Amino acid sequence: MTKTTPLLIYGAYGFTGKLIVAEAVRRGLRPVLAGRSPEKTAAIAQQYGLEHRVFSLDDGIALQQALNDVQVILQCAGPFIHTVRPVLEACLATRTHYVDITGEIEVFEYLAAQSGRAEARGIVLLPGSGFDVVPSDCLAAHLKSLLPDAHKLTLAFKGVSRMSRGTAFTMVENLGKGGAVRRNGKIVEVPAAHETTRMDFGDGEISMAASIPWGDVSTAYYSTGIPNIQVFMALPKPMIDQMRKAYRWRWLLKLSSIKKYLKKQAEKRFTGPDKQLLKEGKSYLWGRVENPQGEAREARLITPEGYYLTSLTAVEIACRLLEPHRMKGFYTPSKAFGKDFILAFEGVKRIDLTPEPAR
Numbered sequence: 001m002t003k004t005t006p007l008l009i010y011g012a013y014g015f016t017g018k019l020i021v022a023e024a025v026r027r028g029l030r031p032v033l034a035g036r037s038p039e040k041t042a043a044i045a046q047q048y049g050l051e052h053r054v055f056s057l058d059d060g061i062a063l064q065q066a067l068n069d070v071q072v073i074l075q076c077a078g079p080f081i082h083t084v085r086p087v088l089e090a091c092l093a094t095r096t097h098y099v100d101i102t103g104e105i106e107v108f109e110y111l112a113a114q115s116g117r118a119e120a121r122g123i124v125l126l127p128g129s130g131f132d133v134v135p136s137d138c139l140a141a142h143l144k145s146l147l148p149d150a151h152k153l154t155l156a157f158k159g160v161s162r163m164s165r166g167t168a169f170t171m172v173e174n175l176g177k178g179g180a181v182r183r184n185g186k187i188v189e190v191p192a193a194h195e196t197t198r199m200d201f202g203d204g205e206i207s208m209a210a211s212i213p214w215g216d217v218s219t220a221y222y223s224t225g226i227p228n229i230q231v232f233m234a235l236p237k238p239m240i241d242q243m244r245k246a247y248r249w250r251w252l253l254k255l256s257s258i259k260k261y262l263k264k265q266a267e268k269r270f271t272g273p274d275k276q277l278l279k280e281g282k283s284y285l286w287g288r289v290e291n292p293q294g295e296a297r298e299a300r301l302i303t304p305e306g307y308y309l310t311s312l313t314a315v316e317i318a319c320r321l322l323e324p325h326r327m328k329g330f331y332t333p334s335k336a337f338g339k340d341f342i343l344a345f346e347g348v349k350r351i352d353l354t355p356e357p358a359r
């Protein structure tokens with residue numbers, strides 16, 4: 001079947017979905033908007049005068065029908081651990097390129113393992129097209145280019161923003177799982193916030209940061225081949241204490257009734273950044289690689305606010321997949337578009353630093 005619809009955005013009425021739709025329209029695209037709620041999907045489609053399609057991801061037949069004529073799906077409905085499987089199957093069946101905005105390690109690992117199937121169908125799987133992991137993935141690839149025999153990668157970030165409902169839901173979903181790092185090529189579970197450090201992000205203050213299970217623990221391995229990876233996030237001390245306490249109660253946090261309760265709380269508390277923060281907020285990233293001889297390289301990246309950046313990078317990635325290309329299979333952002341991909345976005349600055357020798 002000829003693919004007559006270039007782009008379909010699923011989860012279009014979510015917080016981040018709406019930002020992505022606005023960015024796609026700003027760029028002159030006419031995406032088809034989709035979601036599971038008939039009212040909410042119709043409302044956003046009407047706002048922009050766009051076509052819309054309503055279907056549940058549980059309905060495999062409807063999902064396939066909706067994707068039959070679509071070249072690229074930009075999937076914004078998460079937690080992605082609950083949505084990735086049906087969407088992937090429909091993409092394989094209909095030969096539709098798959099792009100999402102996940103940051104979930106399990107989802108990256110799952111899709112990486114499906115690379116062969118995607119190659120056989122001639123489609124690209126490109127998860128992590130948002131703040132997690134585009135800037136950190138490009139930073140990791142840049143550092144690897146500076147020290148090709150690096151065997152250890154440490155990444156850290158600080159976001160000046162406010163969490164959205166969906167990000168909070170995804171965190172609740174993963175609360176019982178603790179932390180994760182990559183050691184000797186394998187992803188290893190560690191206690192939540194098991195290491196802390198003090199970090200200079202170049203924003204004029206020294207920040208406390210804790211080890212977190214960020215997407216790069218999965219993706220940076222595919223991008224760089226570096227076998228030891230850890231990611232830190234700047235967090236206030238009381239939050240780090242809470243994460244550690246929660247880990248002790250992780251068996252409880254895995255119960256669906258507790259998850260439901262926490263999601264209800266999150267729904268009230270987390271509304272995402274407002275317009276001003278979206279426009280003025282910034283994110284700071286830092287990375288370091290070390291080789292077995294003790295040599296090191298470090299760099300920083302400054303980017304726009306995380307949710308806003310997500311809208312820019314996700315739409316750009318979808319656009320690039322709509323252009324003629326020879327890619328098929330699983331890709332990380334830097335594998336697909338190079339380490340300097342992130343520098344194409346306004347407000348992004350990369351600074352190489354003179355590092356301390358390896359400790």
Ligand SMILES: NC(=O)c1ccc[n+]([C@@H]2O[C@H](COP(=O)([O-])OP(=O)(O)OC[C@H]3O[C@@H](n4cnc5c(N)ncnc54)[C@H](OP(=O)(O)O)[C@@H]3O)[C@@H](O)[C@H]2O)c1
Pocket residue numbers: 011012013014015016017035036037056057076077078079080082083101102103128129130131132133164165166167168170306307310
């Ligand atoms: N990588 C990044 O940097 C980045 C940036 C932003 C967001 N995210 C992730 O993106 C996801 C969405 O975030 P958000 O802020 O947009 O959240 P949100 O405002 O809660 O929106 C979530 C959207 O997904 C839909 N959805 C959720 N589960 C679904 C399912 N099983 N089937 C169909 N639709 C489903 C929701 O529909 P209903 O309202 O009908 O439930 C809603 O449209 C989260 O997982 C978040 O962590 C990642």
